[in-house]
Amino acid sequence: MRVRVPARPAAALALLVAIALPACDRAPTVESRTDFVMGTLAELKVVSDDPVTAREALDRAFARLREIEALTTSYSETSEPARLARANGAWVEGVSPEVDEILTLGLRIAAESDGAFDPTAGALVAAWGWPEDPALPDSATVAAAVATVGWRDVERAERAPGRIAWRLGRPGMKLDLGGVAKGWAVDRAADVLLGVSDHCIVNAGGDLVVRGHRPDGKAWLIGVQDPRDASRIFLKLRLPDGTAVATSGDYQRFFEVDGVRYHHLLDPRTGWPAREVHSATVIAPDCATADAWATAAFVLGAEAGIAALERQPDLEGLLVTYDAKGDLVSHETPGFARYRE
Amino acid sequence: MTSDLFSVRGLWRALTPADRIVSLALLLGSIALGVAARPSGEPTxxxxxxxxxxxxxxxxxxxxxxxxxxxxxxxxxxxxxxxxxxxxxxxxxxxxxxxxxxxxxxxxxxxxxxxxxxxxxxxxxxxxxxxxxxx
The missing domain is CATH 2.60.320.10 (N-utilization substance G protein NusG, insert domain)
Known part of the structure; x- marks a missing residue:
């Protein structure tokens, strides 16, 4: 049925609408905030037509990041990894749900990667002095630290629903949850932002998750840093709703001794920096998984790393090596190409 | 006289020449304001x-x-x-x-x-x- 109205009032109404529309324009915009947390710069963006609500959500998301950092850091005597290490092999009761979930995921990926990722490598990381004061340890120190590493020797017990205990089973064993906790925290911060908007990005030092899309309706555009030149973008990815990406590279944190570069991505099985791959980028449904698998694939090397990623459902990856001439060589899972811009 | 509110052609026919001029001026003005309000160019x-x-x-x-x-x-x-x-x-x-x-x-x-x-x-x-x- 057609609505018929007198012409002059219709014209007047149309004119009013034409005049009022620009004034009432509350198109969604991107509210963003950056701050330092978990040893890196985090940048959170949320698309909203209500800036006040968006800013409040950003406050809460950063608070959640800091809460998880306090629980999981290796650099505080009050954190849960420190409490577990001090127990010296005894059971620790009342482990938080956060650490329980992170450690469970980390141990699962340790098993799936045959120990290339291992959340029990805390003593090894400390032996190298990462992240604050890195220095080349002698072979005996590295061997002693590797002896404390072993994902198989960690035990979990559920005393009652919600009452969780964990035990580190090797003498001197320490957790380093950094390779998975940051990604997990990114996921939880995104959960907070989803309370006010379906569209957001949470990025903590290159470990990031996207929800929804950009204000222009296109998928979020993510740059991958060139491993040879931090000022350049090596490729661009279009990430759809509910996708995370993380990259591990040997070009961020390193030092040199006698012309040899030593970076922070250690093979937990040998105790020394993994040498073949220069950059590993992993796309996953959640950032915790992407974070841990980026480290695992880097350590495994190009061929084994790609093979391991292909065995995992919902994971895609790109590993970069150099050829003899120093040119970049890309190795990627079959499904990675669909994310390329 | 009546016209279909949802028909642009009908609405346009119902307007007097003066209405049309005013409408066009307002429309162009709105567009110009919208463009002017948008940031453009390089960062400052x-x-x-x-x-x-x-x-x-x-x-x-x-x-x-x-x-x-x-x-x-x-x-x-x-x-x-x-x-x-x-x-x-x-x-x-x-x-x-x-x-x-x-x-x-x-x-x-x-x-x-x-x-x-x-x-x-x-x-x-x-x-x-x-x-x-x-x-």
Whole structure:
């Protein structure tokens, strides 16, 4: 049925609408905030037509990041990894749900990667002095630290629903949850932002998750840093709703001794920096998984790393090596190409 | 006389010449206002923060250098050719220096040990510039 109205009032109404529309324009915009947390710069963006609500959500998301950092850091005597290490092999009761979930995921990926990722490598990381004061340890120190590493020797017990205990089973064993906790925290911060908007990005030092899309309706555009030149973008990815990406590279944190570069991505099985791959980028449904698998694939090397990623459902990856001439060589899972811009 | 509210042609026919002139003027005026209100072009400034506090705002149309005190060390920031970069920092890994120049609105350079962020502001967001970078 057609609505018929007198012409002059219709014209007047149309004119009013034409005049009022620009004034009432509350198109969604991107509210963003950056701050330092978990040893890196985090940048959170949320698309909203209500800036006040968006800013409040950003406050809460950063608070959640800091809460998880306090629980999981290796650099505080009050954190849960420190409490577990001090127990010296005894059971620790009342482990938080956060650490329980992170450690469970980390141990699962340790098993799936045959120990290339291992959340029990805390003593090894400390032996190298990462992240604050890195220095080349002698072979005996590295061997002693590797002896404390072993994902198989960690035990979990559920005393009652919600009452969780964990035990580190090797003498001197320490957790380093950094390779998975940051990604997990990114996921939880995104959960907070989803309370006010379906569209957001949470990025903590290159470990990031996207929800929804950009204000222009296109998928979020993510740059991958060139491993040879931090000022350049090596490729661009279009990430759809509910996708995370993380990259591990040997070009961020390193030092040199006698012309040899030593970076922070250690093979937990040998105790020394993994040498073949220069950059590993992993796309996953959640950032915790992407974070841990980026480290695992880097350590495994190009061929084994790609093979391991292909065995995992919902994971895609790109590993970069150099050829003899120093040119970049890309190795990627079959499904990675669909994310390329 | 009646007309269909949802028919542009019907509405147009119902208007007098004067109505049409006024309508067109208003429409063009609205479009012009909308375009004028949008930011456009290159970023206009680099805003430097240390620990969240703004310590310098550098116009990008004037080349020059400024030294700011970060949490750990002094940091030298250079504006050249409408781009900004960190040229000197005593931080351990010098990632901020290796990040090179930034020239697009919204891009940032960060130095974690110094709690320093340089952000390009002003101008329109460039749709070809990534929303985030992994690396």
């Amino acid at each position: 400034a680099a805003v430097v923060t240390v620990g969240g506090d703004v310590v310098a705002t550098l116009p990008l149309d004037r080349d020059g250098r400024v030294e700011v005190q970060g949490r750990l060390s002094p940091v030298t920031i250079e504006v050249s050719g409408h781009a900004v970069r960190v040229t000197e920092s005593a931080c351990p890994h010098r990632i901020c220096v290796r990040m090179g120049a930034r020239r697009h609105s919204g891009e940032i350079i960060a130095c974690v040990p110094n709690a320093l962020v340089v952000r390009l502001t002003g101008g329109a967001a460039d749709a070809s510039v990534p929303d985030a970078v992994t690396g």
